[in-house]
Amino acid sequence: MRWIRRRCRGARGEKELDCVPILPDLMQRGLYLSYTPTRVSGHCFCRSIRFEVNGPEKFACLCYCESCQRAAGAPVVAWATYEKESFEVKSGTMCWRQSSPGATRGHCSDCGSTITYENEQRPGEIDITVNSLDDPVGPILRAHIWTEDKQPWTIFGDELPVYKQNIGQE
Numbered sequence: 746m747r748w749i750r751r752r753c754r755g756a757r758g759e760k761e762l763d764c765v766p767i768l769p770d771l772m773q774r775g776l777y778l779s780y781t782p783t784r785v786s787g788h789c790f791c792r793s794i795r796f797e798v799n800g801p802e803k804f805a806c807l808c809y810c811e812s813c814q815r816a817a818g819a820p821v822v823a824w825a826t827y828e829k830e831s832f833e834v835k836s837g838t839m840c841w842r843q844s845s846p847g848a849t850r851g852h853c854s855d856c857g858s859t860i861t862y863e864n865e866q867r868p869g870e871i872d873i874t875v876n877s878l879d880d881p882v883g884p885i886l887r888a889h890i891w892t893e894d895k896q897p898w899t900i901f902g903d904e905l906p907v908y909k910q911n912i913g914q915e
């Protein structure tokens with residue numbers, strides 16, 4: 746894989762990242778997979794769970810699917826994707842729950858905060874809730890996904906690409 750240095754567009758403006766192009770559709774839209782390993786940390790609401798993962802993220806987006814809404818009790822969840830093998834729980838006990846076929850969500854067993862999402866279709870990757878990170882401003886959010894499930898009063902305040910379902914599914 747050939748990494749190139751380029752500017753990436755996100756919800757909070759542009760940043761320079763080491764990147765590799767991913768799906769052609771995303772390339773056209775100026776969306777790239779980023780790669781510059783640095784250790785990122787985070788914690789759950791009650792601070793029982795503390796975790797670390799190698800970042801920055803490979804990708805990050807805002808998900809409006811019904812499962813995320815129910816799991817978080819919120820209209821939208823921001824997710825950042827990392828290499829699963831780099832995810833390390835430093836303290837506390839995670840509770841793992843199969844939330845739909847092939848999908849597992851990880852919560853804090855004490856306070857129930859949603860921390861992780863894994864899908865069998867993306868082995869080796871783990872998604873982490875951006876708002877569990879110590880620095881939620883770090884990941885560059887690049888798309889709105891599963892917007893067909895969003896509540897009518899959820900309104901987008903940026904120009905990121907909007908997908909009715911997942912990226913590459915429409």
Ligand SMILES: [Zn+2]
Pocket residue numbers: 789790791792793794853854855856857858
């Ligand atoms: Zn907790």
Ligand SMILES: [Zn+2]
Pocket residue numbers: 808809810811812813814822891
């Ligand atoms: Zn979702």
